[in-house]
Amino acid sequence: MKDTNDAGGIPTGEVPAPRRAGLPLPPAAVPPGPQDGDITEGLAEAYWSVYDGAASQASVGQILVRLPRIVRRIGRLAWSADRTATVAVVVLQLASAAMTAFGLMASVAVLRELFAEGPTPDRVRAAVPQLLVVVGFLSARALLEAGVAVAQARVTPKIRTGLECEFLELTAHVRLEVVDDADWHDEAYRANDRGLFYARQIVGQVVSLAAALLGLVGTAGVLAVLHPALLPLLLLSVLPVGAAAVRTARARFHSFKRWNALQRRVRVFSWLLLERDAAAELRSDTAQGALLEEHRRLTTRIAAEDTRLGVSSAGLTLAGRAVGGIGTGVTYAALGAMLIAGWLPLASGAGAVLAVQAAQSSLTRLVDVSHLVYEHAMWVDDLLAFQQRCRELQPRRAGAPAPETVGMITLDNVSFTYPGKDTPALNGISMTLRAGEKVAFVGVNGSGKSTCARLLAGLYEAEESGAVRWDGVDVREMDAESLQARVSCVLQDPVRFPFSALANLTISRGTLTEADPQRALVAARASGAEQVIAGLPGTWGALLSKRFRGGQELSAGQWAKIAVARGLYKNAPVLLLDEPTASMDPRAEHAVYQAVLRDTRRSDQITVLISHRLASVVECDRIFVFEGGRITETGTHQELMDLDGEYAAMFTLQAAGYRAEAGEAA
Numbered sequence: 001m002k003d004t005n006d007a008g009g010i011p012t013g014e015v016p017a018p019r020r021a022g023l024p025l026p027p028a029a030v031p032p033g034p035q036d037g038d039i040t041e042g043l044a045e046a047y048w049s050v051y052d053g054a055a056s057q058a059s060v061g062q063i064l065v066r067l068p069r070i071v072r073r074i075g076r077l078a079w080s081a082d083r084t085a086t087v088a089v090v091v092l093q094l095a096s097a098a099m100t101a102f103g104l105m106a107s108v109a110v111l112r113e114l115f116a117e118g119p120t121p122d123r124v125r126a127a128v129p130q131l132l133v134v135v136g137f138l139s140a141r142a143l144l145e146a147g148v149a150v151a152q153a154r155v156t157p158k159i160r161t162g163l164e165c166e167f168l169e170l171t172a173h174v175r176l177e178v179v180d181d182a183d184w185h186d187e188a189y190r191a192n193d194r195g196l197f198y199a200r201q202i203v204g205q206v207v208s209l210a211a212a213l214l215g216l217v218g219t220a221g222v223l224a225v226l227h228p229a230l231l232p233l234l235l236l237s238v239l240p241v242g243a244a245a246v247r248t249a250r251a252r253f254h255s256f257k258r259w260n261a262l263q264r265r266v267r268v269f270s271w272l273l274l275e276r277d278a279a280a281e282l283r284s285d286t287a288q289g290a291l292l293e294e295h296r297r298l299t300t301r302i303a304a305e306d307t308r309l310g311v312s313s314a315g316l317t318l319a320g321r322a323v324g325g326i327g328t329g330v331t332y333a334a335l336g337a338m339l340i341a342g343w344l345p346l347a348s349g350a351g352a353v354l355a356v357q358a359a360q361s362s363l364t365r366l367v368d369v370s371h372l373v374y375e376h377a378m379w380v381d382d383l384l385a386f387q388q389r390c391r392e393l394q395p396r397r398a399g400a401p402a403p404e405t406v407g408m409i410t411l412d413n414v415s416f417t418y419p420g421k422d423t424p425a426l427n428g429i430s431m432t433l434r435a436g437e438k439v440a441f442v443g444v445n446g447s448g449k450s451t452c453a454r455l456l457a458g459l460y461e462a463e464e465s466g467a468v469r470w471d472g473v474d475v476r477e478m479d480a481e482s483l484q485a486r487v488s489c490v491l492q493d494p495v496r497f498p499f500s501a502l503a504n505l506t507i508s509r510g511t512l513t514e515a516d517p518q519r520a521l522v523a524a525r526a527s528g529a530e531q532v533i534a535g536l537p538g539t540w541g542a543l544l545s546k547r548f549r550g551g552q553e554l555s556a557g558q559w560a561k562i563a564v565a566r567g568l569y570k571n572a573p574v575l576l577l578d579e580p581t582a583s584m585d586p587r588a589e590h591a592v593y594q595a596v597l598r599d600t601r602r603s604d605q606i607t608v609l610i611s612h613r614l615a616s617v618v619e620c621d622r623i624f625v626f627e628g629g630r631i632t633e634t635g636t637h638q639e640l641m642d643l644d645g646e647y648a649a650m651f652t653l654q655a656a657g658y659r660a661e662a663g664e665a666a
């Protein structure tokens, strides 16, 4: 026995104290949010804002160069989602643009009749057939546009659902250590939050872009038919309007960036004020006032930003109209000159006015939508690149399936370092676990117990130098998913699945609908979940989530029992219990360990218990003591007590604590 403090009978000095890192005294005033200056400055470099405002910074040339590639990419997505609908969108859109051009030509014919010689009633009567043709073309265009909308409505949700399902499928399967990588998380969040959101919109925007472009081309064609000299005139009229539209669109994007950044910050506060998870702590800390104050401050800034945007938009629109007006004035002057010179009949001149106006509105739309498409396509590209990256981070799908039962698992000189860390979490671990054995991993916080358990389960892979073998076969040669299906993991903070009590068990076998009733009851009995479920209205069918109407809430300890039941229900050849009982009351904890350690349901199961309460592991066949990523002691409880090392010190410390409390109580 090592030195003890005689006064209390409690040993001191045996358990190494945690290392202390120097931390300076914090400032008396908590650093505020970005109160002064531009509130968005702190967010400008936020990982999710990387493409915000890109359209306002790109030159017109850059936008134009990139657009065809974007359209091709979206076209490919649409093509793979629904070929018929994609073809329909393209064909109907082209036909609709043709109807616009024909309608314009027919309008010119109407004007020609109206401006012809003769009494007015005769001219009007003569114009009626042409007028009916105009109505016919416009009606056809309306029908075709409706067709485009229907085809678009068919293809857009398919693209969205396809991308979303693929995104979740890929991210939910990436290797576990990838999920620990903060950069990957940032990218995943961005792809989910932005990429998927804009992918939903971009098809419609590309269709609008095509419609505006075709409209512009159509009106140019009409003008060329009326008189070739009208084409340069068109340029004269659209260039100033285009320049004004570019300026307005950019200003809008700049403003959107600022406004959007503010909105996101506000959402953080709204979420904290609303969320159930934060509710109890918020009230006990009486923190609502402080959060509300911050929320109010930000929303006031948003209101100011809204007003600023409104005013500046009005100014810019006015400036844009002035520039466009000059262009239109010059156009009309040139048109007048052509009429006076007799280059053009009066009816064609009036038709040209109609065509120029149509072209100007098509161009304004084109500029607007090009900016949107340019920026949103970056997010879609980002999403697609992220998905590609996830494909490279998937676990092995090839290799032999893991065996149904396992006779022996060996760890041979296994080391593991988490991504982004310098020091290994495990350093040269070797052990052999046999079927039917129940072992425990103990040791101070951060000593590597959980990491080792996860390597055993094939959730992490050992570095090159070492190997984890199941019955002599390196797990790196096995299909990863089949390996995970052979391991039940019960963790300290189990997932609280918002499903029925029964589905909370069956999910460990990969199903929410099919249950083995007998197995479920046995698992619930052994884990102590039986009483929990029996006490719920609806018992097995009770919905375990307060987020849904009629849902039930469980305490942390009750959830722990459900989690243990889930692990037992899986009935896998390997059972890992990583401190699952920390939130249980002592009686429940004792019952769980008794059930697991004396379990006779599966005599070939390898059971690994991780626990800080050493009384729970006394009955294990072997105990491994971890320290700094290495195993420092191994043996049965008695052997380790006789060794009088680290384990004996920790055990005596805990036991003395209980004895002291019992003494005080007596």
Ligand SMILES: Nc1ncnc2c1ncn2[C@@H]1O[C@H](COP(=O)(O)OP(=O)(O)OP(=O)(O)O)[C@@H](O)[C@H]1O
Binding pocket: 180, 418, 419, 421, 425, 443, 444, 445, 446, 447, 448, 449, 450, 451, 452, 626
């Ligand atoms: N996901 C992770 N990413 C990076 N480092 C990690 C991660 N998980 C654990 N670590 C680090 O690896 C080391 C071993 O951690 P591990 O969780 O295996 O210890 P443990 O013995 O199970 O601790 P505890 O008793 O606190 O559960 C620690 O230094 C820890 O900081």
